[in-house]
Amino acid sequence: MSSELTPRYNSKDIESKWYSLWESKGYFRPKSDDPRFFALRTQNDKRPYVIVIPPPNVTGILHMGHALNNSIQDILTRWQRMKGKDALWIPGVDHAGIATQNVVERKLAKEKKTRCDLGREKFLEEVWKWKEEHGSTITRQLRRLGASCDWSRERFTMDEGLSRAVREAFVTLYERGLIYRGSYIINWCPRCQTALSDEESSHKEIQGGLYHIKYPLAKPQLAGFEKSALEKIGEDHIVVATTRPETMLGDTAVAVHPEDPRYKHLIGKKLILPLMNRLIPIIADPFVDPEFGTGLVKVTPAHDPNDFEMGRRHNLPQINVMNPDGTINEKGGSYQGLDRLEARKKVVADLEAQGLFVRRDSHSHAVGHCYRCNTMVEPYLSEQWFVKMKPLAEKALTAHRQGKTKFYPDRWTKVYTNWLEEIRDWCISRQIWWGHQIPVWYCEGDKLCFPDCKKPIVSRQTPEQCPVCRSKNLRQDPDVLDTWFSSWLWPFSTLGWPNQTEDLKYFYPTSDLITAPEIIFFWVARMIMAGLEFMGEVPFSRIYIHGTVRAQSGLKMSKSLGNAIDPIEVIDEMGADALRFSMVMLSAQDVYLSREKFEVGRNFTNKIWNAARFAFINLEDFAQGKAALDLDRSALSLPCRWVLSRLGQVTQEINGLISNFNLSQAATVLYHFVWNDFCDWFIELAKPSFLQTGAVARENTQKVLFYLLERILRLLHPFMPFISEEIWQKLKAAAQDHSAWPETIMISRWPDDQKIQDQKAEEAIQWLQTSVAGVRDIRARLALSPGRPLRAVLVSPRAEIRNILSEYKKEIQNLARLEEADVRVSFKKSPFYIVNAFPDLEVFILIEGVIDPVKEKERIEKKIVETKIWIESLSKKLSNEAFVRSAPEEVVQKEKEKLEAAEKVFQAQKELLELLSAS
RNA sequence: GGGCGGUUAGUUCAGUUGGUUAGAACGCUUCCUUGACAUGGAAGAGGUCAGAGGUUCGAGUCCUCUACCGCCCACCA
Numbered sequence: 001m002s003s004e005l006t007p008r009y010n011s012k013d014i015e016s017k018w019y020s021l022w023e024s025k026g027y028f029r030p031k032s033d034d035p036r037f038f039a040l041r042t043q044n045d046k047r048p049y050v051i052v053i054p055p056p057n058v059t060g061i062l063h064m065g066h067a068l069n070n071s072i073q074d075i076l077t078r079w080q081r082m083k084g085k086d087a088l089w090i091p092g093v094d095h096a097g098i099a100t101q102n103v104v105e106r107k108l109a110k111e112k113k114t115r116c117d118l119g120r121e122k123f124l125e126e127v128w129k130w131k132e133e134h135g136s137t138i139t140r141q142l143r144r145l146g147a148s149c150d151w152s153r154e155r156f157t158m159d160e161g162l163s164r165a166v167r168e169a170f171v172t173l174y175e176r177g178l179i180y181r182g183s184y185i186i187n188w189c190p191r192c193q194t195a196l197s198d199e200e201s202s203h204k205e206i207q208g209g210l211y212h213i214k215y216p217l218a219k220p221q222l223a224g225f226e227k228s229a230l231e232k233i234g235e236d237h238i239v240v241a242t243t244r245p246e247t248m249l250g251d252t253a254v255a256v257h258p259e260d261p262r263y264k265h266l267i268g269k270k271l272i273l274p275l276m277n278r279l280i281p282i283i284a285d286p287f288v289d290p291e292f293g294t295g296l297v298k299v300t301p302a303h304d305p306n307d308f309e310m311g312r313r314h315n316l317p318q319i320n321v322m323n324p325d326g327t328i329n330e331k332g333g334s335y336q337g338l339d340r341l342e343a344r345k346k347v348v349a350d351l352e353a354q355g356l357f358v359r360r361d362s363h364s365h366a367v368g369h370c371y372r373c374n375t376m377v378e379p380y381l382s383e384q385w386f387v388k389m390k391p392l393a394e395k396a397l398t399a400h401r402q403g404k405t406k407f408y409p410d411r412w413t414k415v416y417t418n419w420l421e422e423i424r425d426w427c428i429s430r431q432i433w434w435g436h437q438i439p440v441w442y443c444e445g446d447k448l449c450f451p452d453c454k455k456p457i458v459s460r461q462t463p464e465q466c467p468v469c470r471s472k473n474l475r476q477d478p479d480v481l482d483t484w485f486s487s488w489l490w491p492f493s494t495l496g497w498p499n500q501t502e503d504l505k506y507f508y509p510t511s512d513l514i515t516a517p518e519i520i521f522f523w524v525a526r527m528i529m530a531g532l533e534f535m536g537e538v539p540f541s542r543i544y545i546h547g548t549v550r551a552q553s554g555l556k557m558s559k560s561l562g563n564a565i566d567p568i569e570v571i572d573e574m575g576a577d578a579l580r581f582s583m584v585m586l587s588a589q590d591v592y593l594s595r596e597k598f599e600v601g602r603n604f605t606n607k608i609w610n611a612a613r614f615a616f617i618n619l620e621d622f623a624q625g626k627a628a629l630d631l632d633r634s635a636l637s638l639p640c641r642w643v644l645s646r647l648g649q650v651t652q653e654i655n656g657l658i659s660n661f662n663l664s665q666a667a668t669v670l671y672h673f674v675w676n677d678f679c680d681w682f683i684e685l686a687k688p689s690f691l692q693t694g695a696v697a698r699e700n701t702q703k704v705l706f707y708l709l710e711r712i713l714r715l716l717h718p719f720m721p722f723i724s725e726e727i728w729q730k731l732k733a734a735a736q737d738h739s740a741w742p743e744t745i746m747i748s749r750w751p752d753d754q755k756i757q758d759q760k761a762e763e764a765i766q767w768l769q770t771s772v773a774g775v776r777d778i779r780a781r782l783a784l785s786p787g788r789p790l791r792a793v794l795v796s797p798r799a800e801i802r803n804i805l806s807e808y809k810k811e812i813q814n815l816a817r818l819e820e821a822d823v824r825v826s827f828k829k830s831p832f833y834i835v836n837a838f839p840d841l842e843v844f845i846l847i848e849g850v851i852d853p854v855k856e857k858e859r860i861e862k863k864i865v866e867t868k869i870w871i872e873s874l875s876k877k878l879s880n881e882a883f884v885r886s887a888p889e890e891v892v893q894k895e896k897e898k899l900e901a902a903e904k905v906f907q908a909q910k911e912l913l914e915l916l917s918a919s
Numbered sequence: 920g921g922g923c924g925g926u927u928a929g930u931u932c933a934g935u936u937g938g939u940u941a942g943a944a945c946g947c948u949u950c951c952u953u954g955a956c957a958u959g960g961a962a963g964a965g966g967u968c969a970g971a972g973g974u975u976c977g978a979g980u981c982c983u984c985u986a987c988c989g990c991c992c993a994c995c996a
Binding site: 005007008009185203210240241242243244255287288289291292293296297298299300304305306307308309365366379411412414415418419422517518520521548574585586588589590592594596597599600602603604605606607609610611612613614615616617618656657660662664665668671672679680683684773776777778779780781783785786787817866870873874877880881882883884885886887888890891894895898 | 922923924925931932933935938939940943944945949950951953954955956958959960961962963975976977989990991992993994995996
């Protein structure tokens with residue numbers, strides 16, 4: 001074998017090389033695509049492992065949230081693939097209705113054009129053009145990350161197949177009576193000029209005002225409501241409180257609680273609505289909270305959801321005073337044309353002028369904001385399409401009760417079920433152009449046609465003519481569907497639905513869904529409902545919700561805040577593996593990122609690289625061709641037996657951790673195994689045997705080193721695909737006979753090392769490590785140079801420890817740089833001075849040198865006190881009957897052993913003290 | 920207003936069903952360029968596990984309350 005590794009790991013040259021190999025060879029495609037494996041598809045006992053990607057927005061560029069989300073998915077996919085599963089990770093991109101339309105509109109604005117200038121068709125052409133040019137940015141970036149997606153199955157939510165799925169879903173739901181159209185209060189964004197679903201409007205606390213306004217009571221003699229009459233009213237009025245005074249232009253009543261003694265007598269009386277001079281009634285409704293404000297609520301059915309409901313109960317007219325852009329319309333009298341906030345100011349000013357404004361209290365309350373452009377949302381009455389959600393939610397809840405869906409961590413389950421239990425209908429129409437146009441047509445034919453022509457035509461195919469009057473003059477509903485109306489079909493639409501494709505039959509339902517908490521409602525819950533509704537089966541059974549990525553400050557990372565770290569920059573600088581590993585290691589919960597945090601991963605890649613360099617240097621004359629161990633483990637040296645024992649344990653531990661989505665823990669275990677066990681101890685312990693040319697010990701150690709490195713690379717591969725491949729390929733190239741090796745590590749098998757625990761070896765190494773650390777400690781404390789030859793005596797009251805130490809004296813001498821080491825039962829006759837003691841580990845180290853006996857005496861005295869306390873607490877525990885009775889036997893046994901040891905230590909310490917006193 | 924999460928070393932965080940003397944990384948102090956690695960090695964200092972009660976032989980871990988921080992949900996105008 002020969003080495004050609006550079007001293008530093010350089011990610012740049014190798015990442016694209018291996019990625020293109022993997023992709024071009026089709027290794028990201030499931031095995032069942034290969035005719036030789038086709039039988040897999042019909043085998044029911046061997047289900048494939050499938051993940052669908054949360055499709056990033058087509059406008060998106062990779063951010064750290066994506067980096068974490070996709071690293072996790074890739075680790076799981078690669079791991080399952082190596083475990084022999086037929087693994088499929090389906091990638092794709094979301095058309096992101098409003099977001100994309102906004103991007104293209106902004107682009108047009110630079111050319112001083114609006115979408116209306118272009119018209120719908122031309123505008124959509126522009127969007128598609130934009131998509132062709134920029135839409136693949138994010139998928140290119142996912143490749144940089146190492147994502148092993150099956151790109152041959154990549155989908156776009158607006159592609160033909162998915163559009164067909166959307167139509168199918170819409171029409172099916174309509175036929176099942178689950179889609180309806182109607183005038184309701186919805187969240188309206190005046191800037192985007194479209195409806196938003198409840199989930200798309202996020203509440204933000206704002207400091208607003210609570211305006212108190214006088215509404216004059218109408219007296220019978222003032223039935224007419226000329227201005228002059230108003231002036232005569234005097235104190236005969238009531239006071240209402242509102243946060244949005246401008247909506248009073250659309251008031252059609254004032255409500256009080258039916259039992260409110262203050263106002264009971266007013267019920268049924270009329271008021272004169274100021275500024276508009278309209279007569280409105282005082283109604284009684286239990287919704288009103290007598291405690292809030294003045295106990296009198298102005299009712300604006302067209303501009304407030306509660307008022308809307310109240311209006312329906314009392315048959316009130318709905319007066320919509322606002323244009324879609326948030327300005328006041330002709331129904332708002334003299335305020336027409338003013339923006340809603342302008343109008344608010346003017347209304348207040350005018351009321352003040354008329355003596356009808358009482359006061360403005362400061363009032364903080366939560367107001368919805370558009371999740372896309374952050375504009376304050378207006379509750380707005382308009383005609384929209386809705387999905388009736390209750391029946392869908394019921395199915396999802398049933399599936400949950402049957403244990404068909406499981407959230408990791410479990411606490412998200414409640415968030416999910418609570419939302420389902422209190423679900424409200426979903427407003428799915430959007431007044432934008434980019435998206436799936438609603439598959440509904442209206443007959444605009446001949447004016448003489450039947451009233452039936454008013455009925456919308458809901459159809460999977462674009463209809464040619466009106467089924468009633470046969471007019472060809474049909475107009476499609478101009479609205480498009482909410483983006484999530486296509487994404488909720490994602491787990492089966494990507495597999496070909498509504499066609500019953502082979503893929504759909506074999507891969508559905510998928511296995512795991514990996515996502516962030518913020519889209520549980522938007523997406524996860526809806527996918528489950530859609531899966532049950534259209535496929536009759538949950539789309540996935542396990543949902544892993546990982547943490548949110550934030551900037552160090554705790555704020556969300558965003559470009560506009562300037563606190564974003566670009567994952568691609570990190571990849572360029574440190575490598576994709578460093579990024580992935582750092583992210584995953586840190587992701588036990590929410591991740592607070594700063595640039596330095598990636599150094600963990602970067603340093604780790606470098607460590608791995610250099611460990612490999614060491615291996616190659618020392619394996620130069622190694623002829624072992626296969627990675628198999630063909631020797632008796634018991635014949636191996638202690639460090640070899642120990643490290644193999646650790647490998648088995650770690651492999652098993654990591655398996656368990658990944659199975660439960662505990663990736664950060666898995667990464668940490670791997671990290672410490674590689675760094676501490678493999679590099680710090682095994683390699684250091686192995687070094688001497690490499691000096692013995694031709695010896696059996698040397699060859700055995702080489703075999704183990706080779707074996708171990710190869711296994712470690714495979715364990716690392718799901719986490720760090722690039723560096724593991726690079727080193728593994730060099731290892732393969734160096735092996736004499738590699739005919740049995742797969743082409744690349746990514747299609748190799750996950751290590752199958754059983755948990756072969758070599759208890760004895762592990763214990764021995766532990767004592768060895770302790771002894772060496774003890775000597776090093778002394779050296780450091782006495783400022784003895786590392787080169788200075790020293791002699792030491794290791795003292796233990798326990799025979800088994802003495803045996804171990806005697807057996808590995810050589811190793812200890814080597815690592816601790818001792819000229820001589822001696823092991824004894826007692827130090828009584830020792831010519832050495834005692835400078836360190838580890839009572840907990842029952843090892844004493846005596847060392848020759850000049851020391852301060854007084855200082856050392858103090859140290860020992862302190863230790864003795866500690867030991868006394870320790871013994872006391874142990875014997876107290878053991879003399880406690882309740883403990884002995886109820887604690888597990890092993891625990892009691894351990895405590896007994898501890899006490900025994902502690903007493904011996906105590907004796908030894910006392911001897912030590914005597915010795916020091918004597919000197 | 921409702922719900923959820925957090926509070927452990929200077930900092931960022933682990934700590935799985937209660938059971939050795941509570942761990943890691945980074946930072947800090949001291950030493951070391953010894954042939955894999957200074958993106959390194961060795962050693963060390965540093966914590967009454969937010970506070971108060973309770974359950975238990977035993978609590979960082981379970982229960983109750985309090986304080987502070989964060990997130991999500993929510994139609995009191």
